[in-house]
Amino acid sequence: MLLHILNRSPATSEVYRQALAAMGPDDRLLLIEDGVQGALKGLVGRFGDVRGRLLALEEDLAARGLEPLCDDSVVRVDVEGFVTLTEEARKTVSWF
Amino acid sequence: MRYGILLMGAPYSSQAAHSALRFARAVAGRGHRLEAVFFYHEGVHNAARLAAPPQDEPHLVDGWAALSADHGVPLQVCIAAALRRGLLDEREAARHGKQGHSVEPPFELTGLGQLVDLGLRCDRLVTFGP
Numbered sequence: 001m002l003l004h005i006l007n008r009s010p011a012t013s014e015v016y017r018q019a020l021a022a023m024g025p026d027d028r029l030l031l032i033e034d035g036v037q038g039a040l041k042g043l044v045g046r047f048g049d050v051r052g053r054l055l056a057l058e059e060d061l062a063a064r065g066l067e068p069l070c071d072d073s074v075v076r077v078d079v080e081g082f083v084t085l086t087e088e089a090r091k092t093v094s095w096f
Numbered sequence: 097m098r099y100g101i102l103l104m105g106a107p108y109s110s111q112a113a114h115s116a117l118r119f120a121r122a123v124a125g126r127g128h129r130l131e132a133v134f135f136y137h138e139g140v141h142n143a144a145r146l147a148a149p150p151q152d153e154p155h156l157v158d159g160w161a162a163l164s165a166d167h168g169v170p171l172q173v174c175i176a177a178a179l180r181r182g183l184l185d186e187r188e189a190a191r192h193g194k195q196g197h198s199v200e201p202p203f204e205l206t207g208l209g210q211l212v213d214l215g216l217r218c219d220r221l222v223t224f225g226p
Contacts, residue, residue, distance in 0.1 A: 089220075094225055
């Protein structure tokens with residue numbers, strides 16, 4: 001399992017498409033920084049097949065006041081959880 | 097586990113440096129060994145000795161130095177990326193005939209080979225891009 005890390009909003013960057021294309025069936029996708037916008041109800045659909053394996057960094061959601069708008073299907077993790085995800089993954093891949 | 101961090105974002109230009117420092121603290125806090133932080137591309141500006149942000153804002157340069165002091169983390173700065181951006185330690189400043197220097201320990205100017213070595217030595221290498 002690889003951990004993919006995306007820091008760009010799907011509303012402003014197309015790089016999320018490359019991340020999705022590169023993901024294996026067990027890989028996880030963690031949204032950080034402006035990437036957390038992808039967790040919003042209006043944008044989460046862009047990540048169609050990844051539901052259940054889509055995560056968002058709690059601190060970056062909170063910093064933007066977006067917690068109330070986060071879709072229920074997105075798993076929220078704090079920075080400790082971020083570290084745990086990297087422990088569990090064989091490698092990490094950052095998309096920016 | 098042995099971790100390495102690659103930081104390619106300049107301080108205050110993007111969130112990358114904040115994200116990387118926060119992640120680095122969490123890694124060290126969980127008892128992992130952070131082998132090094134490698135500063136590359138615009139990330140070399142994190143080593144700017146003369147950075148003087150407003151006092152009520154996070155001081156990233158000092159933050160990295162504190163991480164190094166607390167956990168013995170080497171702070172490796174790509175020398176090729178640094179020199180062309182005006183980031184020189186005392187030795188390089190003397191070598192290039194410059195007055196003053198802009199990089200000081202615990203930051204160290206190193207070659208790109210150190211990044212390759214970091215990738216080989218670490219169980220996990222996590223990149224923070226701009």
